[in-house]
Amino acid sequence: MGSRTIPTLAGCLAAIALAAAPAQAQKRYGPGAADHEIKIGTTTPYSGPASAYSAGAVSITAFFAMVNERGGVNGRKLNFISLDDAYSPPKTVEQIRRLIESEEVLFLVNPVGTAPNMAVLKYINQKKVPHLFVGSGATIFNDPAHFPWTMSWTPHYASEGEIYARHVLTEKPDAKIGVIAQNDDLGRDYLVGFKRGLGERASSMIVSTQTYNTSDPTIDSQIVSLKASGADVLLIAAVPRFAAQAIRKAYDIDWHPLKFVVSVGSSISGAIRPAGFEASKGVISAAYQKDPADPQWKDDPAMQAWNVWMDKYNPRIDKSDYYAPYGYNIGFAVVQILKQCGDDLTRENIMKQASHLDMELPMPLPGIRLRTTPTDLRPIKQMRLVRFDGERYVLFSDVLASE
Known part of the structure; x- marks a missing residue:
């Protein structure tokens, strides 16, 4: 596997600073990309029966705010446009069309929900817009033969x-x-x-x-x-x-x-x-990710960095919320894709880089690594069983492969 460097907030900021250096390759831009900005879109249920999921989008927004404060990626600020779809597929169709046709985002990140994403799956792939880290573990979101622009995040x-x-x-x-x-x-x-x-x-x-x-x-x-x-x-x-x-x-x-x-x-x-x-x-x-409420992680450098980040950038979300570290991890992965893209910010290259990831994120459980290939677009394939003991979730199994 090679060296195992655990990402921390300081490490991320250092990487972003390095990424801000001028690239020598000729610049190539798709819709939503320019010298000083990259437009990224998502839909999430800020309202409705699944509104608890919106903490993920709030956390991604907070992560991108931190990135922008440090100069962006390759000198470009991340303009994250997050729209409410109330977990309603017809509303998702309306909002995704707005993001692609009116806002002209370069790509989509973590739109939430199985049924909402099913409603726009064919449209997004017809438009050839990267549909990254879908907030669903439905198996259809890992079907590169039929939907090559779509990839999931959650284990299936x-x-x-x-x-x-x-x-x-x-x-x-x-x-x-x-x-x-x-x-x-x-x-x-x-x-x-x-x-x-x-x-x-x-x-x-x-x-x-x-x-x-x-x-x-x-x-x-x-x-x-x-x-x-x-x-x-x-x-x-x-x-x-x-x-x-x-x-x-x-x-x-x-x-x-x-x-x-x-x-x-x-x-x-x-x-x-x-x-x-x-x-x-x-x-x-x-x-598949560390529980901030679990005391076994109190001295973990990545958890300590996450707590600092939460206090400064994401205080409106409860630290016990599953979707706070979830959004943080996704933010890291998006920055890695953009770093790999350099100045070739076309939709085709976004998808190419997203399908060639091999990285260790800050908040997954030990032994769980993010990997994608063009024939298997699932970033996370492993999990561990946990049991709620009346105060917190306690791990009680080894890493279990999700094949």
């Missing part, structure tokens, strides 16, 4: 679901499993992977599957039905708002199955705290 939902299934088979092989899943590709992908992990036993072990729509006010009736099924394991494939409802309702009706909450719904600030720490005790999830 199906692979994560398989990890949970393997744990159930090991720890509770006679389980009766209930599932509550979002009624879209997010929920379906998790369920596909979970069933794949259970193998031929899936049909006998899963005793009830309930779904919900993000427009639903509550999922109380679904949780009551799952308890009535006799399930002693509960898989919650939901965004934070509904994950919180599922955890809380199960606790309120005195139902205490072994609970799994998928990583995208596991945020302490977005799901665990609203559900209640006592109600959430014992919840299992999967993680």
Whole structure:
């Protein structure tokens, strides 16, 4: 693997300063790029049922503010245009069209949500706009043969679901499993992977599957039905708002199955705290980044640098929010792509550099590295299991490959 240098805030700033040196190659610009500016766009749910996810865009914005304060990348400031789509696919279509056709951004970074991104996937690829680090682990966002301009960020939902299934088979092989899943590709992908992990036993072990729509006010009736099924394991494939409802309702009706909450719904600030720490005790999830609330990282240089950055640039986001380090890591990766591009800021070169990444980010768990190739655009392929102990998530597994 070669040397293993952990990025810190100081290291990032030094790299940005180096990147500000004049490049010798001839300048080539695509839409949204100029001598002094690079336009980057995203959509995120600042409002609506998945508004907890907006902390990621807020954190990316804060990271770019830090970069700009230090002179930008290769002397160019990053103009990050972040629009609210309320997690509504029709609104996403409207806002993505605005970013590409009116704002003329050079590329898109981390637009959030499976259904919202599905609504614009073909359009973005037809327009040949880099669609980077999509805020979804749906498998369709790693399909370079059909959608060569799109790449995910989050480890794939199906692979994560398989990890949970393997744990159930090991720890509770006679389980009766209930599932509550979002009624879209997010929920379906998790369920596909979970069933794949259970193998031929899936049909006998899963005793009830309930779904919900993000427009639903509550999922109380679904949780009551799952308890009535006799399930002693509960898989919650939901965004934070509904994950919180599922955890809380199960606790309120005195139902205490072994609970799994998928990583995208596991945020302490977005799901665990609203559900209640006592109600959430014992919840299992999967993680690929360090938890700022975990005391084992208190002396970690990258975590210390992140805390300094949070205090100065991102104070409006709670440090316990999953999407604060998430946005920070994405910011590092974007800066690396732009550094590799130099003065060739065309959409084609953005995509070329994004598909040839091999770097260590500051906040992933040890052993997890960002790598992409033209035939596998998944940046992050590994996770570790964690369990909420009533105060924080505690690691309890080795690195698990997400193939």
